[in-house]
Amino acid sequence: MGVTMGFTGNEAVAYAAKQSNVDVVAAYPITPQTIMVEAFSEYVHNGEVSSEFICVESEHSAMSACIGASLTGARVFTATSSQGLALMHEMLYIASGLRCPIVMGVANRALSAPINIHGDHSDMMGSRDCGWIQIYAENVQEAYDWVIQAFKIAEHPKVLLPVSVNIDGFILSFLMEGVRVLEDAGVAEFLSVRKPVLTIDPDRPITVGALCLTDYYFEMKRQQVDALQNSSKVIRAINREYESLTGRKYDFIETYGMEDAEAAVLCLGSTAGTAKTVAKNLRNKGRKVGVIKPWVYRPFPEEEIVKAAENLKALAVLDRACSFGAPYSALGSDVGAALYQNGKRLNLFNIVYGLGGRDVTPFDIEAIFKETLKVAETGHVKEPVRFIGVRE
């Protein structure tokens, strides 16, 4: 079913949004996401879509317009990166708080200062508590597949939460890849038009965004916690449905070699591809190593990670972002807390890598695996947090 098309990560995300028949796109250009906006503008100007494209004057207004459109009942898409996501920060919380099922493509990029346009996860990690479902793609195919699933997840009446689909800036945003795409009809069958629960309809007036003080605010937030947690079931069901349509299997995490691994690397996005290749070579040499790749970062796949790590002796968690002054960076903290909460004692260490697009090579990953194997053997973590690939 479907055909193979050559797409960069940005083009694949835009094409998936196009096939998802979005009603409204409000977006602002920023490197390395710009092509997502440009590609969609072309669809609009060539009459390939009937979507309303709002060429806003800032990312803050992009997300504000998305919220307005989403509340009105439209299927809404936007895209951003780095400083743009940071400028949206205020609106990200309102989008989830008002339960707007917006889908956003994020080409992850470093945050200023100093200014840098290349890939790392500082942008989304800086907004990780914004109440959005957050997905990280390893390659262009995954980016395409997740965007289509994201609309169905976001708009599900039991979810009604925004979703960000993250691709590594430059590494995936500009990587040309052969992508298996569905026929338009196939997408339309999987993803029917949005059926909103509540809309902005003068025949049925509602008040949205009222002032909630000490007597109601906390309950609202508690419901939001539940909504994000309960989205897991929906995500799982939609992954299964998409698999039956495409044969491509998605889940909360992907594992490689974990059936017998003693030492493993856990990382997000494109680095997982490198890690799997290195792990394969090492396994061929008889080393018991594996890879854990969370696809879904929020809601955090705690159970899945704990289960995957069941027989591990050592785990290196790779963060392509830095939590200044914290014991571990974001992913390291989450994995550590999940293991601790489940009574799993494991030699874990956190590696910060690739900031500002600093290349991470198979040699770097191999060194990490070897360090992890050593920790597995000795049962001793020498340095709980390490920075690799940096001149010190």
Place this chain on the structure above:
Amino acid sequence: MVALKELTTEELFTSGHRLCAGCGAGTIARMTMKALRGPTVAVNATGCLEVSSTIYPFTSWKIPWIHVAFENTAAVASGIESAYKALAKRNAWDKHVDIIAFAGDGGTFDIGIQALSGALERGHDFLYLCYDNEAYMNTGIQRSGATPHGAATTTSPAGTKIPGKPEFKKDLIGICAAHGIEFAATASPAYWNDYITKVRRGLEVEGPAVIHVFSPCPVGMRFDSEKSIELARLAVQTRYWPVYEVEKGKYKLDIKVPKPKPVVDYLKPQGRFRHLFTPQFQHELDVIQHWVDDNWQRITALCGEA
């Protein structure tokens, strides 16, 4: 102009809200609702009107009402307008809906001016309504770009050296009209007929329209709450608040003031100007009178009245 008996008796902005006694925003919201011509949605920036009219689980609004944040009301309105258009294209919507964005002067002159400028440039079909009480009254009377020269606020206090706000008020309608929009106007709640007529006109034009309406604030401007409308009238009669409109670039003076009262008649009842009525700072009264005269001259010249 509308006849009083033609106005609907239906109240779409209901009583029971928590705005202060004498607050101009409540009167303005109620009069705005009287000008509607059909299905309408309100978008409200963070501010007095927002916090006082929708304290969960209560609401004063009988039309759909949306509050998202402070600085983005025009952007949210853009999204709503575009969504209706998109839904209509796939036959999921078949009504015309008017959209009114309510924002105070802080949400318009200062933090919201970028989103407003963007929405005006893009030409979305909505009415932007700035109710101007000339300071951040909701957070407790801080100066804004709309606060007039000499006014005391908590961030431009009547000090022993600096008597209130040194700067002058921005020309909001000039800024909006410079975008080439079809309709922009000032108004005063004391002239209800002019105001309601303008709101209706703003809804009728295709594309964006802006109305800048004076909103007396007894707490922040410090005057007796029963004198709100009287103050709103004095603002016009002293030529402090020229009431005019700009339609397709053409200025028109709507309320002529052939025999203006001196601006001190408007300043005197307001506590925020009290410090100017002292020997040390009374020269500031002349500065304000000059500003009023120059501004009137400029506006009436644009209107072809000078």
